[in-house]
Each structure stands twice: as C-alpha cells, then as structure tokens.
Amino acid sequence: NTPSRHEVKIVDEERRGIDFNCDADLVGISCVTPQAPRAYEIADKFREKGVKVVLGGWHPSALPEEAKQHADAVVIGEAEETWPKLLKDLQENELKPFYKNNKPVDLRKIKTPRRELTGGVNLIGAVQTSRGCPMGCEFCGVSNSIYGKVFRMRPIEDVVEELQSIKQRQLWFYDPSLTINPRYTKELFRRMKELNKRFIAFGNIDVLSRDDELLKLAGEAGCRMWFIGLESLSQKVIDRLGKKSNKVENYASAIKKIHDYGIGVIGAFIFGFDEDTPDVFNYTTEMVYELAIDTPEFTILTPYPGTPLFERLEREARILTYDWSKYTEKGNVVFQPKNMTPSQLLEGTNKAIREVSSLSGFMKRTIYDKHFFVRNITQLLR
Ligand code: SF4
Incomplete structure (x- = not known):
C-alpha cells in the first residue's frame, strides 16, 4: 500500500546484509x-x-x-x-x-504483495486469504492482537488472481485458520482445482472432523497437510485456554477422517501449561504414535506480550526474563512453570522432539499407522 511515487527496497536480514550507508529517507x-x-x-x-x-x-x-x-x-x-x-x-x-487504525483493515482494499521486491529464491510461496480468529486462546498472539478477533476475508477473485501470479507450486496459507468460514474456503478450493498448486494450511479440528465436503475439496485443490493446533491432550487445559474447537476425545477419529482423504496432519502441541507435570512429555510422545500424527510439532509455552497469558504470568510474578530474544518457543523457557522446573520443561521438550524426529520415532509411526509411509510419499510426489 505504498503510493507508487515512492521507491521501495525490501531487505530480509536472514538473506542479505543491511547497508547502513544507504540513502533511504x-x-x-x-x-x-x-x-x-x-x-x-x-x-x-x-x-x-x-x-x-x-x-x-x-x-x-x-x-x-x-x-x-x-x-x-x-x-x-x-x-x-x-x-x-x-x-x-x-x-x-x-x-x-x-x-x-481505528478500525480493522478492510481486506477488499489491500493490494497484492510486490513479491519481486523480496529477492532471493523462495521454494514455497506464502499467501493470506483472511485475517483474525475469534477464538481468543490465552496464549495466541494472532487472536489477541489489535482487531485480531475480527475475522475478515479477501475477495476470492483477488486471492485466485494472486495465486495465479505466484510461480511456486508449493504454498503455505498463512491464515490463522482456513476453517473459520468453511463456505468461503470451499469456494476458494473449488477455484484452486485448476491451479495445480500443493499447499499446507492451518485449520481447526472440529470443522475438519465433520466436514467431508471441505476435506474432499481440499484434497482436490492440492492440500498436502493440515496444520492443526492440538495444543494438549488434557481437556482441562484446552477448556482453560478457551479453545472451543478442540475435544481431545475426538482427536483420533478426526485425524483418521483427514487421512481418509489422503491428507496428512501436522499436529502441534505446547508443553508447559499449568496442568502439565513431568510425565506430559512421554505421554504426549506415545500418543502422537497412537493418534497417527504424520508430523508432530512440539513447542514450549511462550507468553508473548499482548496476550492474556503474558498478563496473567506477569501478575503472578512468573516471568523469568524480559530478554525478548529468548521468546523463541524452542530452546528457552521464559516463565516459571507450575508443576516442574524450567530446566525440566526445556529438557523434556527437547527429548520429546528428539524422540519423534529419530529413526525409531519414524519407524514407530509406520508401525502404528500402516498407511503412514504410502500417504506421505504420495503427498511428497504429488
Ligand atoms: S484457534 Fe488458533 S488462531 Fe485462533 S485463537 Fe486459538 S490458537 Fe489462535
């Protein structure tokens, strides 16, 4: 949205150095x-x-x-x-x-990003069709940001036009969740059928567990995997977080249904909730195999400023550091957990990550889920 009379240069420091002597205004x-x-x-x-x-x-x-x-x-x-x-x-x-802004941005007015300015080689294209998530989970930086609870969609025509202009075949949809408005998403997927793209998208498990039409259209549109925030295997944790979409007792059947449409599941769990005790790591790791999760993702609870979680932990004097560079979700614990020490949380998470990423973890997935190998190879080759 920069008026065209201005010259714009984008520098991503992870790709190239910054010229501090440039003549920028x-x-x-x-x-x-x-x-x-x-x-x-x-x-x-x-x-x-x-x-x-x-x-x-x-x-x-x-x-x-x-x-x-x-x-x-x-x-x-x-x-x-x-x-x-x-x-x-x-x-x-x-x-x-x-x-x-004194109101949420109207997504009908936003322009297509000028990808040519980013430079470098991007193997995976990034797209956003909507913003906002009304759920307001305690830890979520997206939903708890300014106007983050106001769900808005871009016109499908604009999204399709943008998708046609993206040269990468592999895409990530960076919407907080593509299942908030299934009718919109179905229409998008219908339009995507002809585009020959492959993609991963965030989605909520309640909708995915009951909407066969959405799953069918997702598969036809090129969906390789749904990234699902499962968060915890304790319903008590889920309820306290306010994640109304998640019913732990339905996780297994929902994942099976997604698999039935040939689509994989990235299942994201967070360690360090107040209810978590040191046995949470082994239990979750074992359940990952039983639930037949294709790609488990384990992170450490991180209270981002602006979230209710940060405010609560600050009130309870449990924030251990304000060195923001440590707020990485992996490799650092920045708050005092309730039922374990910070090092137990860090080491337990690291061990769980090592276990599911190991060869034996991979083998266990193929034993628990007899379609694991074929499904994932098929998705890779599609
Ligand atoms: S459902 Fe996902 S995007 Fe929405 S508030 Fe919860 S964690 Fe955030």
Whole structure:
C-alpha cells in the first residue's frame, strides 16, 4: 500500500546484509518478539546516521512505548491504511509518534504483495486469504492482537488472481485458520482445482472432523497437510485456554477422517501449561504414535506480550526474563512453570522432539499407522 511515487527496497536480514550507508529517507522495520532486540539495534544504528525509522509488527504493536524509544514513529496494528498517511506526514515533516487504525483493515482494499521486491529464491510461496480468529486462546498472539478477533476475508477473485501470479507450486496459507468460514474456503478450493498448486494450511479440528465436503475439496485443490493446533491432550487445559474447537476425545477419529482423504496432519502441541507435570512429555510422545500424527510439532509455552497469558504470568510474578530474544518457543523457557522446573520443561521438550524426529520415532509411526509411509510419499510426489 505504498503510493507508487515512492521507491521501495525490501531487505530480509536472514538473506542479505543491511547497508547502513544507504540513502533511504525512511527505514521501516517490522518484527515479532524474538526479533525485537535486533530490530531495535538496527533502528538505533540508522537513527545515529540521521535516518528516520518506523517500527511496526506484532511486538511494537504490543509494546509501542518500548518500541518508540528506538523509532521516530511506531505503527500499531495493521499498517495498510495508516502507512500512506505516515508517508504523507513524513514528506510534510509532521511525523507523529504513533499511528493506529481505528478500525480493522478492510481486506477488499489491500493490494497484492510486490513479491519481486523480496529477492532471493523462495521454494514455497506464502499467501493470506483472511485475517483474525475469534477464538481468543490465552496464549495466541494472532487472536489477541489489535482487531485480531475480527475475522475478515479477501475477495476470492483477488486471492485466485494472486495465486495465479505466484510461480511456486508449493504454498503455505498463512491464515490463522482456513476453517473459520468453511463456505468461503470451499469456494476458494473449488477455484484452486485448476491451479495445480500443493499447499499446507492451518485449520481447526472440529470443522475438519465433520466436514467431508471441505476435506474432499481440499484434497482436490492440492492440500498436502493440515496444520492443526492440538495444543494438549488434557481437556482441562484446552477448556482453560478457551479453545472451543478442540475435544481431545475426538482427536483420533478426526485425524483418521483427514487421512481418509489422503491428507496428512501436522499436529502441534505446547508443553508447559499449568496442568502439565513431568510425565506430559512421554505421554504426549506415545500418543502422537497412537493418534497417527504424520508430523508432530512440539513447542514450549511462550507468553508473548499482548496476550492474556503474558498478563496473567506477569501478575503472578512468573516471568523469568524480559530478554525478548529468548521468546523463541524452542530452546528457552521464559516463565516459571507450575508443576516442574524450567530446566525440566526445556529438557523434556527437547527429548520429546528428539524422540519423534529419530529413526525409531519414524519407524514407530509406520508401525502404528500402516498407511503412514504410502500417504506421505504420495503427498511428497504429488
Ligand atoms: S484457534 Fe488458533 S488462531 Fe485462533 S485463537 Fe486459538 S490458537 Fe489462535
């Protein structure tokens, strides 16, 4: 949404170095929490050279006052509508400290991303058809962001046009969930049939367990795997989180149904909930095999600023560090767990990851699920 009179250059620091001597009028930096310390470092360096800096993204949106210490302006929340105004203010030398939308961005008005500016080789294309998730799970940075609970969709015509312009065959849909409005998603999948794409998408297990038509259309549209936040095998945990879509007793039948349509399941679990005790790691690992999850994903509970989880743990004086670079979901524990030590949580998670990624873990999956090998090879070759 940058007006065409401005020249834009995008630098992804993971791909190429930053030229701190470039002659930019404005540097915009977007970051999530673990990237914030580095983003602030970059911002400080540019400002030392007299270049104006704007910070935005999840972390600056959650903690705008903190971000403002490193920037001339902070964009809070979605930027599509505030960004052109910010650029105009910059040109008129009237930059404000904060820019915030007073309503959710209308996705009918957003433009197709200018992918040619990112450079480098991307094997997998990224697409977004909708924003927002009304569920509001306690730990979720998406739903608990500004207007994050307001579900909105892009016009299908715009999405199809964008998909046609993406050269990669493999795609990730970065929607919080493609099952919030099944009618919309079905129409999208019908239109995708002809596009010869293969994709992974986030979805909720309740809809996937009951909507055969959605699964059929997903398979025909090229869905290789559904990424499902199973979160925990304890219904008590699920209920406290507010994840109404999940009924633990239905996990097995839902996964079987998805498999029946030839689609794999990435099952995501989080360790470190208040109800978790040190036996949660072995129990979850064993259940991954019994549930026939194709790709298990284990992470450590991480209280991102802006979420109810962060507020609660802060109230309970259980935040162990404010070094945001440690808020990585893997490799670090940043809060005091209730029923184990931080090192038990870290080591238990690492051990569980090693177990399911090992050769014996792979073999166990083929023993518990006799179609595992064929399904996953078929998906890889499609
Ligand atoms: S269902 Fe998923 S996207 Fe929605 S609030 Fe819960 S974790 Fe976030």
